[in-house]
Amino acid sequence: MSGLANYRALVARVDELCDRTFSALGDHIACRAGCDACCRHLSIFAVEAAALREALRELPPEKAALIRSKAAHSDESSPCPLLHDGLCLLYHARPIICRTHGLPLLLEREGERSVDFCPENFQGLPSIPGSAVIDLERLNTMLATVNALFLQEHPGPERLTLAEALTIPD
DSSP: OTTOHHHHHHHHHHHHHHHHHHHHHGGGOOOOTTOOTTOBOOEEEHHHHHHHHHHHHTSOHHHHHHHHHHHHTOOTTSBOTTEETTEETTGGGOOHHHHHTTSOEEEEETTEEEEEOOTTSSTTOSOOOGGGOEEHHHHHHHHHHHHHHHHHHSOSOSEEEHHHHHHSOO
8 A cells, every 4th residue: 555655664663772782781671572561452653553554464265364354343541453373464564552562661751751661571680771662652652643643645534543443344
């Protein structure tokens, strides 16, 4: 689908940041296959939904049908419809929030800045290097901008649930 180039470039930058953190601190990161407590049914930007739909079209028909069925039978209180036996069925195309979840994120709440991460990660470390921290506000601003550019070419809702994204007919 056209209009995804900016999103793919952003994903590549996010993956570089995440890879650096995993390389430097991987021994202190508990996130692994089967660690899925944080895999909830989220809403995502339209550009992310389009990337997921594109990845879904590239799957073998049986796997795509499984994902569509799981999405059709899920609701917002369900685990992520892409979760199956503790693994993400579209891991290579997962949204940005999934790529960064559990890693150290710089947040701003009520004017206070703090670093948050999965409590299972970074245990025993006295501190986390600043180079491993992702500025969530900056990342969200870039993602919102990429989404706005996408919506100029492909008008529609700004956000969709994962189930909505996965059940839109081709």
